[in-house]
Amino acid sequence: IESLKGKDCLTLLDYTTDQLVYLLQLAKDVKAKQKAGQIYQPLKGKVLGMIFEKSSTRTRVSFEAGIYQLGGTGLFLSSADLQLGRGEPIGDTAKVLSGYLDGIMIRTFQQSDIEELADNATIPVINGLTDDFHPCQVLADLQTIEEVKGKLQGLKIAYIGDGNNMAHSLMIGAAKMGMDFSTAAPEGYLPKQAIVDRAKEIADANQVTITITTDPIEAIKNADIVYTDVWASMGQESEQKKREALFASYQVNPALLKHAKPDYMFMHCLPAHRGEEVTADIIDGDQSYVFQEAENRLHAQKALMIALMAD
Ligand code: CP
């Protein structure tokens, strides 16, 4: 496979299926090493800058712990404190940081901002969430599904809820890994058509399907994996009330889950709102894997950093 060294990770569209298989195998290996208490430091002396324009628990802590465990160090850079927050151009920031660092992880709003950063940086840029994509989350999700189900190919993922960054990245990840994907949301809140079109091309080539519907029962039918996310993402706080009303019939609850496979896995990127997109009995129940999924952020991102940044 083509080496990932020096590449960016702006969306999973950047990677071939073989490269994703490679990353998932590496994630499994680094997890096993860590569980065995083995010190493994292929990023000794490397520095990762982590720019946050939005809040984070998992992404911040897993990247910072991960780079440290691999022998390097992470710098938490709040955009409120960077000159970026006072209007210094993204391109200038990218050129300056490229002189100091070995990689940049950024969480921001517009995908075009991260593209501009990557175009001007000479070091790998990793998307730690934008309005459109959350690729690192999906790498961890795929690792988790493989751990639980023993495979990816041939499974069906149903994503019930807002057509947001998670919907987009899961759709692409599923299509690349040969999994059927379906999603349901109210009209006007379905995934972006341009991204659906890209994912459908990949799905067609891999002989799997992508189903976009407003009917949650249709979407969840026979699903092996049932995934949801908040109805109002970061930046959409003012729409919370309106969205609660619009999405009420899209709650993942025992009645809806009757239509999934009996041995479904429940997943959620977290943070979750119990009683909104999912009921507490489900997210805290036996078929929920949300904390294994959260832990795998660490392992999957360590694999990603090794692939992009190691000598
Ligand atoms: N799932 C996720 O990215 O969580 P944080 O917002 O806490 O980083």
Ligand code: NVA
């Ligand atoms: N869709 C959510 C995911 C948070 C990890 C958001 O963007 O806020």
